[in-house]
Amino acid sequence: MMKFIKKFYLVIIFIFLYAPMVTLIVFSFNNTKSRAKWGGFTFKWYAGLFNDSSIIQALINTLTIALLSSLIATLIGTIAALAMNNMKKLSKNILMGVTNIPMLNAEIVTGISLMLLFIFFKYRFGYVTILLAHITFNIPYVILSVAPRLKTLNPNIYEAALDLGANPLKAFFKVVFPDIMPGILSGFLMCFTMSIDDFIITHFTKGAGVDTLSTKIYAQVKKGIDPKMYALSTLIFVTVLVLLILVNYTPNKEKQRRLKGEKAK
Amino acid sequence: MGNKLITLENISKSYGSNTVLDELNLYINENEFLTLLGPSGCGKTTTLRIIGGFETPDTGKVIFDGKDITSLAPNKRQVNTVFQKYALFTHMTIAENIAFGLKIKKKSKAYIDDKIKYALKLVNLEDFANRMPDSLSGGQQQRIAIARAIVNEPKVLLLDEPLGALDLKLRQDMQYELIRLKNELGITFIYVTHDQEEALTMSDTIVVMNQGYIQQIGTPENIYNEPENAFVADFIGDSNIISGTMIHDELVEILNVKWACVDKGFGINKPVDVVIRPEDVELVKEDEGTIKGIVTNIIFKGVHYEMEVMANGFEWLVHSTSLFPVGTKVGIRVDPFNIQIMNKPESEDEEAIGVEE
Amino acid sequence: MKNKYIKFLSAPYIIWALIFIIVPLLMVFYYGFTDKSGAFTISNITAIATHEHSKALWLALYLSLISTAICILLAYPLAMILSHIGENAGANKDKYMVFIFILPMWMNFLLRTIAWQTLLENDGVINSFLNLLHLPALRIINTPAAIVFGMVYNFLPFMVLPLVNALNKIDINVINAARDLGANSVQTFLRIILPLSLPGLISGITMVFIPSLTTFIVSDLLGGSKILLIGNVIEQEFTQYSNWNLGSGLSIVLMIFIIVSIVLSTIFDKDMEGTAI
Numbered sequence: 015m016m017k018f019i020k021k022f023y024l025v026i027i028f029i030f031l032y033a034p035m036v037t038l039i040v041f042s043f044n045n046t047k048s049r050a051k052w053g054g055f056t057f058k059w060y061a062g063l064f065n066d067s068s069i070i071q072a073l074i075n076t077l078t079i080a081l082l083s084s085l086i087a088t089l090i091g092t093i094a095a096l097a098m099n100n101m102k103k104l105s106k107n108i109l110m111g112v113t114n115i116p117m118l119n120a121e122i123v124t125g126i127s128l129m130l131l132f133i134f135f136k137y138r139f140g141y142v143t144i145l146l147a148h149i150t151f152n153i154p155y156v157i158l159s160v161a162p163r164l165k166t167l168n169p170n171i172y173e174a175a176l177d178l179g180a181n182p183l184k185a186f187f188k189v190v191f192p193d194i195m196p197g198i199l200s201g202f203l204m205c206f207t208m209s210i211d212d213f214i215i216t217h218f219t220k221g222a223g224v225d226t227l228s229t230k231i232y233a234q235v236k237k238g239i240d241p242k243m244y245a246l247s248t249l250i251f252v253t254v255l256v257l258l259i260l261v262n263y264t265p266n267k268e269k270q271r272r273l274k275g276e277k278a279k
Numbered sequence: 280m281g282n283k284l285i286t287l288e289n290i291s292k293s294y295g296s297n298t299v300l301d302e303l304n305l306y307i308n309e310n311e312f313l314t315l316l317g318p319s320g321c322g323k324t325t326t327l328r329i330i331g332g333f334e335t336p337d338t339g340k341v342i343f344d345g346k347d348i349t350s351l352a353p354n355k356r357q358v359n360t361v362f363q364k365y366a367l368f369t370h371m372t373i374a375e376n377i378a379f380g381l382k383i384k385k386k387s388k389a390y391i392d393d394k395i396k397y398a399l400k401l402v403n404l405e406d407f408a409n410r411m412p413d414s415l416s417g418g419q420q421q422r423i424a425i426a427r428a429i430v431n432e433p434k435v436l437l438l439d440e441p442l443g444a445l446d447l448k449l450r451q452d453m454q455y456e457l458i459r460l461k462n463e464l465g466i467t468f469i470y471v472t473h474d475q476e477e478a479l480t481m482s483d484t485i486v487v488m489n490q491g492y493i494q495q496i497g498t499p500e501n502i503y504n505e506p507e508n509a510f511v512a513d514f515i516g517d518s519n520i521i522s523g524t525m526i527h528d529e530l531v532e533i534l535n536v537k538w539a540c541v542d543k544g545f546g547i548n549k550p551v552d553v554v555i556r557p558e559d560v561e562l563v564k565e566d567e568g569t570i571k572g573i574v575t576n577i578i579f580k581g582v583h584y585e586m587e588v589m590a591n592g593f594e595w596l597v598h599s600t601s602l603f604p605v606g607t608k609v610g611i612r613v614d615p616f617n618i619q620i621m622n623k624p625e626s627e628d629e630e631a632i633g634v635e636e
Numbered sequence: 637m638k639n640k641y642i643k644f645l646s647a648p649y650i651i652w653a654l655i656f657i658i659v660p661l662l663m664v665f666y667y668g669f670t671d672k673s674g675a676f677t678i679s680n681i682t683a684i685a686t687h688e689h690s691k692a693l694w695l696a697l698y699l700s701l702i703s704t705a706i707c708i709l710l711a712y713p714l715a716m717i718l719s720h721i722g723e724n725a726g727a728n729k730d731k732y733m734v735f736i737f738i739l740p741m742w743m744n745f746l747l748r749t750i751a752w753q754t755l756l757e758n759d760g761v762i763n764s765f766l767n768l769l770h771l772p773a774l775r776i777i778n779t780p781a782a783i784v785f786g787m788v789y790n791f792l793p794f795m796v797l798p799l800v801n802a803l804n805k806i807d808i809n810v811i812n813a814a815r816d817l818g819a820n821s822v823q824t825f826l827r828i829i830l831p832l833s834l835p836g837l838i839s840g841i842t843m844v845f846i847p848s849l850t851t852f853i854v855s856d857l858l859g860g861s862k863i864l865l866i867g868n869v870i871e872q873e874f875t876q877y878s879n880w881n882l883g884s885g886l887s888i889v890l891m892i893f894i895i896v897s898i899v900l901s902t903i904f905d906k907d908m909e910g911t912a913i
Contacts, residue, residue, distance in 0.1 A: 020717045024732070027714055030789065031736065034751030035743050037761070041751075090649050097646030109646065112653050115661070118842065118898055120850035122867055123887050126874055127660030130667055130884065150656040153649065211741040213853065218874065231746045235857065239750060247747050254742040258734060333812050353815040360816045366809035370831045379827075380817035431817060 035251060042244035059245040066242055069230070073246065075141065076210060076226040083148035084205035090149070091156025092198050098157070099164045110161075113154045124151060125218030132219065139221030147219040148209045155208060156201035163197035284309045284434065284467055285330060290339035292325055299325045300336070301491045307435075307469060308484075312461055314470045316478040317488035318514070323471045324439055326488075330469065331360045331437050344434070354383075358435040359428035364444055365420045367412040373399075373423055374408040380431040398426035401460065418449045425460065435467040442477065454480050475515050479503060487511050508621050512554040519557065519595055523620075525549045531620060534591035536570050538613065542620040552621045557598040559617035562588070568610020574603045664891075668884035680885020689869060689886065696865040697893070699780055700848030703787035704795075707844045708837070710788070711795035715836075718796070719803035721811065721829070733800065737793045749786055749857045756782055756858070778860030786854035787844075794843035802836020803829070838901045846894055866890060 042060070046053030063069060098106050116124050128147045132139060167190065175185035213228035220229055231243055285307040292300040300322045307313050315323035328334040329341060332353030341349045348356060359380070368376050374395050381391045399405050402422035412420055421441055428436055438457075442450045458481055461468050472478055478485050479499040487494040487502060487510075495507045506512035509520050523533035528543040533553050545551060565571055572590025579585075584602055588595040590611055603609055671677045683689055718732055740748065755761050756777045763773040776782045806829065814824045830837075848854075852867035859865075866886065873883030 023713055024717060027710070028735070031740055031792075033755060034748040034789075035740070037751040037755055038743060038747055041754075090652060093645050094649030097643050097649075100642040101646070105643075109650070109653070112657055115657050118846065118894070120846055120867075120890065120894055122850045122852065122870060123664065123891060123894075124660075126870065126880075126883060126887060127664045128656065129874065130663035130880060131656070131660040133880065134663055134666075146656065150652070153652065157649075207738060207741050211745055213744075213746055228744060228746060231744060231750075235746070235750070239747075243747065247743055251739075251743045254739060258739060262734065331812075331816060333815075352820075353812070354818045354820055358816075360813065362809040362813055364807065364809065366807055366813040368810060368813075368828060368832075379814070379819075383818040383823060427813075427817070 038244050039248045039251075041241060042248040044241065047238060047241060059241045060249075063242045063245050063249075066240075068225075069227075069240070069242055069246060072225045072227050072230045075144075075224065076228070079141070079145055079148055079226065080206050080209035083145055083152050083209050084202050087149050087152035087205050088156050088198060088202045091153045091201060092160050092194075094153070095157045095160035095164060098161065110157075113157050116151045117154045117158070121151075121214040122218075125215040128215070129218040139219065140224050141221075143219045143221065144216055144224065144226065147215050148212065151212070151215055152205035152209060155204045156198070159201035159204060160194055160197040163194040167193055282309055283307070284311075284344060285469075286340075286342040287326070287329070288340045288342065290326070290329060290336045290341070292322075292329065292334065292336050299491055300329075303339070303491070303493060305486060305493065305496075307467060309434075310465060310467055312458075312468045312470065312481060312483045314472060314478040314482040314485045315488060316472060316475060316485055316514075317494075318473055320490070321488040322491040323473075323488050327360075327437050327439055327469060327471045330435070331358060332356050357433055358437055359431050359433040360437040360439065361421075361424045361428050361441045363439045363441070365412075365417075365424040365441075367420055367424060367427070369412050372409050372411060373404075373415075376412065376423060377427045377430055379427065384431075394430045398430045401429070401463070402426045402456075417445050418453065421445065421453065422456070425457075429460075429464060429466075433466065435469060436464075438468060438470045440472055441470075442472075442474075450477070457481060479515070487514060489514075505619060506554055506621065508624065509552045509554070512552075512619070512621070517557050517596055517598075519555045519560070519593075521553045521555070521593055522623075523551050523553045525551045525620060529615075531618065534570060534593050536591065538569060538618060539615040540618040540620060541615050542618075545620060545622070550623050552623055554619040554621060555613055555617060557585070557596040558583075559613060560588075560595055560597045560599075561612045561614075562586075562597060562599055562601075562603055563610045563612050565608045565610050568612045570611050572609055572611055574605050574607045574609060577602070577605055664884045664887055666884075667880050668888045671881055680882050681888060683882055683885055684889045688864075689866070692864045692869045693866045693889070695780070695863070696849050696867065699784050699865070700787065700845055703784045703791070703848050704841055704845045706784065706788050707792050707795040708841070710792060711799055711840065715796050715799035715803055715833075716829075719800045720808060721803055721806070733797070736796060740793070745790065746853065746857070749790065749854060752782075752786060752789060753777065753857060756785070777858065778862065780859070780863060782858040783855050783863065783865075786858040787848040787851065790851075790854060791844040791847055794847070795840040798836040798839040798843065799833060800836075802833040806832045842897055842901045845897055849893065850890060 043055050043057070044051075044053055045056040045058070094109075098109055101109070125147075128143075128150065131137075132143050137143065171189050171193070172185055175189045176182065180188060211228075212226075213232060216226050216229055217232065220226070225233070227243070227246070231239065234240055234243070283306045287303055287305045290300055290303040291298070299320075303322070303326065305326075315326055317323050325334060329336050332348075332351060332355075335350060339349070340347055343357070368379065371379070377395050377398055378391050381394060386394075395408060396405075399408060402425060404419060404422055404426070407415065407419065407423070412423065415423065421444075424441070425436075441457075442453050445453060454477060457468070457470075461481075470478075470481065479502075482499055484496065485499055485502050486496050489510050495502055495511045497505075502511065503515055506515060506518075512518045512520055521533045523531050525531050525542075525545040525548070526537065527547050528545075529540055531538050531540050531542075531551065531553060562568075570590050572588040572595065574586055575589050575594070576587040577584055580598075583598045583600050586597045586599065586603060588597055588609060588611065595611060597611075668680050669676055669678065671679070684693060718736075756774065757763070758773065758775055758777060760777075766773055776785065810832070811824060811828060814828045819827065850867045852865065852871040855863055855865045855868055870883050870886050870890065873879045873886065
């Protein structure tokens with residue numbers, strides 16, 4: 015009985031979370047522009063998608079900004095986490111506090127503060143300002159995902175590597191780096207996801223003529239969303255879903271094999 | 280010892296395809312110190328959790344004081360548990376921890392205060408009432424966990440590897456402490472451990488388990504001196520387990536040599552397992568022994584030397600207070616009374632529960 | 637890893653943080669305390685007292701408190717099921733977490749909210765369904781209720797995640813011990829599980845409350861642009877009226893509320909690092 019209630023509750027929550035996704039997927043096959051009426055099944059939005067250069071441009075902007083900002087943030091963040099691990103408590107805490115500001119502060123405040131910075135220094139709004147803003151809000155995700163790994167890292171393994179004759183750089187890349195790699199990787203993926211999904215900060219730091227998918231959608235809200243956007247979102251969503259299933263399915267199989275292997279021993 | 284207090288009838292439990300307990304039958308007497316002993320994964324903790332009410336068996340019944348409590352919730356049972364790693368409530372003081380069960384039962388404040396004092400005195404931690412659990416050492420936390428359980432005056436106290444997280448010296452002290460507590464409280468203790476020394480020191484009755492089956496039930500002396508099979512012999516203390524043939528009553532052949540023994544009733548020319556404890560192996564002059572061997576290894580162990588002696592293709596483990604240097608040719612003799620004969624496992628099922636290293 | 641030069645590797649990040657975190661915040665204060673000519677003034681701050689602004693602020697506070705409360709009520713049972721306390725489906729739980737947090741983020745957050753617009757409409761899918769069951773129709777689109785709905789939808793995961801993390805830190809035997817000592821499920825929850833998961837709850841509250849309080853999108857899309865929250869007011873000052881001074885001043889007021897809620901939460905929760913994402 016209890017099990018049934020638990021399952022039922024999970025299902026309700028999942029319906030709540032995924033109802034909009036299903037709705038959007040349905041829209042992407044709807045033969046009218048109106049969201050209220052079903053005008054028959056069509057693939058035309060998908061077909062039209064690849065001829066719409068402004069949407070393609072926005073997609074390219076979104077992806078390149080996400081990729082570049084995640085890469086740069088991962089590099090800066092990982093190095094910073096390493097350095098912070100070797101700092102005195104006070105300076106470490108101060109830097110950690112600063113790192114928490116973009117995490118805890120309202121996105122709108124982060125957005126306008128960066129906007130004011132660019133205004134003050136008369137920096138031209140455009141692709142670069144969006145990129146800088148994204149790097150800024152991404153770095154904390156990397157630090158917060160690498161730092162705990164470093165904290166639990168056994169300091170002896172680095173010393174053991176030195177003891178066995180590795181030089182410090184080699185010791186780092188051979189033993190420390192593999193250990194914190196999962197943290198770096200999950201930090202990177204988090205950055206990428208956050209960057210793709212961001213609207214608010216991009217909204218305040220973008221310049222005229224440069225759009226990401228988010229800002230393009232926002233611009234269409236008043237006059238009606240171009241159904242090609244639904245098609246594009248559906249494609250992205252399905253791609254990620256498939257990737258997630260693949261990633262989640264494969265290591266599980268391996269784990270099972272390992273378990274069986276252990277039993278066989 | 281008193282009447283049967285708890286009876287487990289045909290208890291089976293599996294998780295998915297993994298059978299943890301198979302048709303287990305066991306009874307526990309009033310005022311008994313019973314220990315469930317076995318390697319990890321033998322089902323001892325699951326048995327305890329079934330008695331505590333944290334697991335429901337797939338089949339079978341738990342009878343407590345004549346009543347079927349198989350599906351009774353843990354909060355309605357007259358048993359209390361001392362958990363692995365203590366499981367103290369870290370957000371409460373020691374006094375609040377101890378008072379927890381009594382407050383739930385809505386006892387008066389005076390009664391609760393009295394009980395806290397009594398329990399802290401019992402575990403020798405009188406001054407700790409207002410401390411937080413995190414500020415106590417492992418041994419102290421352990422005693423608080425016991426105090427928290429016993430203030431509820433359970434008929435049975437379940438202890439799940441309670442000393443597992445303590446260091447050796449503390450563990451030995453706590454063993455005496457537990458025996459003292461048991462005698463003062465006069466209640467039943469059911470104790471789970473994988474440490475054979477703990478089991479031998481404290482228990483009235485030991486239940487040796489392996490892979491979901493009970494291997495042997497008996498007093499500590501009984502289990503140590505007369506193991507019923509190779510698993511028990513191997514698990515309880517060090518031993519030499521050698522394949523042999525029972526020629527006839529009171530005569531067994533091992534390593535191609537005939538030895539006098541005292542066991543009867545195994546039949547004629549029957550394959551058997553023979554157990555000889557290392558302290559029962561006597562090393563004598565080469566010609567005076569039943570068989571000849573050569574010392575291959577020595578380790579000083581404090582109270583005795585542990586030696587390995589190669590004789591007729593078998594490496595004998597020997598404990599002795601006199602030293603025979605490596606390379607010494609020696610004779611091996613064993614008192615017939617110290618040769619323990621056991622049946623070989625017969626079915627494949629029993630084979631599966633045999634010795635595992 | 638003790639090497640006294642390693643700490644200097646933090647230089648790039650320190651410089652970055654100075655330029656893109658500290659200086660921009662100072663900018664907000666600079667603009668907030670000056671007028672268009674650059675002279676010092678507090679009128680941008682006191683502007684919060686005008687009827688229009690204070691109404692937007694109180695409404696935002698009110699709605700975000702409600703949505704935070706709803707998130708707590710929805711998230712606790714969910715977190716209990718998904719943490720190790722709910723004993724079924726051990727290995728699958730991480731996957732559930734991915735499907736609750738990561739996957740939805742890949743469908744653009746504006747589009748997701750727009751989808752709710754359609755679903756909640758007076759003759760939308762949900763009402764057709766309710767109609768079919770002869771239940772009364774929901775008339776919530778373009779009302780504050782729809783905004784609360786959108787807030788809960790968008791920020792619920794941020795309540796679940798820290799709660800699950802906090803619940804996973806509780807030794808399952810501590811809960812068993814409470815049961816063993818006679819506590820029923822309700823007593824066990826109130827006396828053991830709730831106090832021990834409080835740090836997670838607190839950080840969940842800040843992670844839901846702050847974005848709800850400051851949102852302008854949810855109110856824009858589901859409130860029918862007639863209902864203004866403080867986020868909408870600030871956004872308009874910046875993007876429509878280019879009144880950066882007033883916008884900054886109101887942001888400072890907003891930040892005071894954010895700081896108060898963070899300070900309140902750190903008083904309860906000394907282990908911030910552990911339960912953040």
